[in-house]
Amino acid sequence: MLSANTNISTNEEELVRLLKSKDRKGFALLYDRYSGALYGVILKIVKVEEVAQDVLQDSFVKIWKKIQSYDTTKGTLFTWILNIARNTAIDKTRSKAYKQQASVLDIDKGAAVAAASRGNKSKIDFIGVDKGVAQLKPEYQEAIDYIYFKGYTHSEAAEALELPLGTLKTRVRMAIQELRKLT
Numbered sequence: 001m002l003s004a005n006t007n008i009s010t011n012e013e014e015l016v017r018l019l020k021s022k023d024r025k026g027f028a029l030l031y032d033r034y035s036g037a038l039y040g041v042i043l044k045i046v047k048v049e050e051v052a053q054d055v056l057q058d059s060f061v062k063i064w065k066k067i068q069s070y071d072t073t074k075g076t077l078f079t080w081i082l083n084i085a086r087n088t089a090i091d092k093t094r095s096k097a098y099k100q101q102a103s104v105l106d107i108d109k110g111a112a113v114a115a116a117s118r119g120n121k122s123k124i125d126f127i128g129v130d131k132g133v134a135q136l137k138p139e140y141q142e143a144i145d146y147i148y149f150k151g152y153t154h155s156e157a158a159e160a161l162e163l164p165l166g167t168l169k170t171r172v173r174m175a176i177q178e179l180r181k182l183t
Contacts, residue, residue: 012077019067027064034078035060038085045089045151055092059085079176082148090151132182133175140175147172 015033018026038059043052062084070080133144146157158168 013072016067016070016072016077019064020070027060030063030081031060034081037078038081041082041149042085042089044149045086046092051092052089055089056085058092059088062088075176076180086148086151090153093151132179135182136175136178140171140178143168143171144175 015026015029019030035056039052039056042055042059043049046052046055059081063081066084070077074080133141136144142161143157146152146160147154150157152160154169154172155165158165161168163171
């Protein structure tokens with residue numbers, strides 16, 4: 001993997017320009033800046049470190065291939081890549097191979113979840129997401145937690161929270177708008 005020079009300070013606009021021009025330095029910067037946070041979210045969804053590493057790699061490949069579709073007017077780069085990583089992790093958990101692996105592996109799920117939570121906390125702290133979410137209204141925090149950190153689909157989260165699907169989607173949208181104001 002390429003290693004970015006950590007002394008380089010690149011703003012998001014410059015990073016997006018580098019990525020869209022398929023500059024490998026931009027990819028290395030993206031990886032250095034966001035891989036820890038994405039890994040934490042992915043691990044919380046898939047719950048197995050080896051699988052999380054594979055999903056992280058798959059996510060970055062998708063980001064690299066789809067970067068031309070990123071639109072700065074629709075949200076931050078982090079939000080866009082987080083959605084790619086989250087969706088890739090959810091797709092993985094729904095795959096037949098993952099389900100077979102999960103049923104064959106004899107793992108202590110309690111320990112895996114606890115380890116994922118400990119590791120995820122520090123990786124999310126890395127970019128300050130936890131501080132931003134903590135400033136949201138409780139119902140927004142809950143919606144973000146289910147969708148982004150627990151890996152639920154909108155339908156699953158609405159059912160778990162006993163909310164109409166439209167209400168949940170509105171809360172997620174409002175939460176994201178509030179988080180944008182904080183950055």
